[in-house]
Amino acid sequence: MGGGEPEDGGISLQPAIERVSRDIDAQFSHLLAIPDDSRARLFEAMRHAVIGGGKRLRPLLVQATCDLFNIDPAAALRVGVAIECIHVYSLIHDDLPCMDDDDIRRGKPTVHRQFDEATAVLAGDSLHALAFEVLGSEQTHRDPFVRAELMVELARAAGPSGMAGGQMMDLEAEAASLDLATVTRLQQLKTGALISFCLEAGAIMAHVPPESRTGLRGYARDIGLAFQIADDLLDVEGDELRAGKALHKDARAGKETFVSLLGVQRAREQAKMLIQQAKDHLHIYGAEANLLRSIADYVIGRDR
Numbered sequence: 001m002g003g004g005e006p007e008d009g010g011i012s013l014q015p016a017i018e019r020v021s022r023d024i025d026a027q028f029s030h031l032l033a034i035p036d037d038s039r040a041r042l043f044e045a046m047r048h049a050v051i052g053g054g055k056r057l058r059p060l061l062v063q064a065t066c067d068l069f070n071i072d073p074a075a076a077l078r079v080g081v082a083i084e085c086i087h088v089y090s091l092i093h094d095d096l097p098c099m100d101d102d103d104i105r106r107g108k109p110t111v112h113r114q115f116d117e118a119t120a121v122l123a124g125d126s127l128h129a130l131a132f133e134v135l136g137s138e139q140t141h142r143d144p145f146v147r148a149e150l151m152v153e154l155a156r157a158a159g160p161s162g163m164a165g166g167q168m169m170d171l172e173a174e175a176a177s178l179d180l181a182t183v184t185r186l187q188q189l190k191t192g193a194l195i196s197f198c199l200e201a202g203a204i205m206a207h208v209p210p211e212s213r214t215g216l217r218g219y220a221r222d223i224g225l226a227f228q229i230a231d232d233l234l235d236v237e238g239d240e241l242r243a244g245k246a247l248h249k250d251a252r253a254g255k256e257t258f259v260s261l262l263g264v265q266r267a268r269e270q271a272k273m274l275i276q277q278a279k280d281h282l283h284i285y286g287a288e289a290n291l292l293r294s295i296a297d298y299v300i301g302r303d304r
Helices: 014-031 040-050 057-068 073-094 117-135 144-158 163-173 180-205 214-237 249-253 258-262 264-280 287-301
Strands: none
Touching (some): 073 117, 073 144, 117 144, 214 264
16 A cells, blocks of 8 residues: 655555554454354355455545544544445445456455355445444434434435446446546546545534535545546556456446546546645645545555
């Protein structure tokens, strides 16, 4: 992963990545203790999917946004767990034979390969439910209105107006030729909506009114698109062993991507421009936003 010296007054990211990854794994290990009954296989499948591996970018973004407003780190962690539940459930379902039919995820067998398709579906369903169970708990925030807003925003980001809608557009893309505006819209839903929630969540917990979240929303929009361009570049140029998943899938499926539409060089330049724009959106913040600035640099410097 990244972790070199970041630009623009950022901080070294590697310790933060390692800390969040360790804390997320500990939370999942506690939440998903294997019961002594016939549900054990389901819990084992969920643990297989969520513990170990992954960039933990979304929980890290939640933490970084909460740092701006001095939110309790334990509360930030719980929201990070919820968003990671949604993200991983989507990966489990995306990997199924009815969608992408992948064998490897995060350097290990996909859930339906390690277990079976029915268990994989139930594991994804259960993680989806767990996300809202976590957000709805008083342990996440004492204010019930905050908890309700978090749940509504996550539901919107995960559903047909967000991630699931983007995935549907992605499935349709195999049979259509998409222009740049449509690919951008697809990725803003499929990838960007959950990333935007991470920034929104910190603001919600801090009681920041919607009209004062413009900079955070701009940052989220720009790094979401830059993240996807970096993913498209990795799909073309990356190493499968380091990535921990199959690459070159979009070209085989005949899908249009930022790279196929712009070319490698223009796509890379566009990603750099988006990252600079993202950091510019943080101009009203001081050193408390350095983790967000470092994450922006990491998004296009990663190799997986």
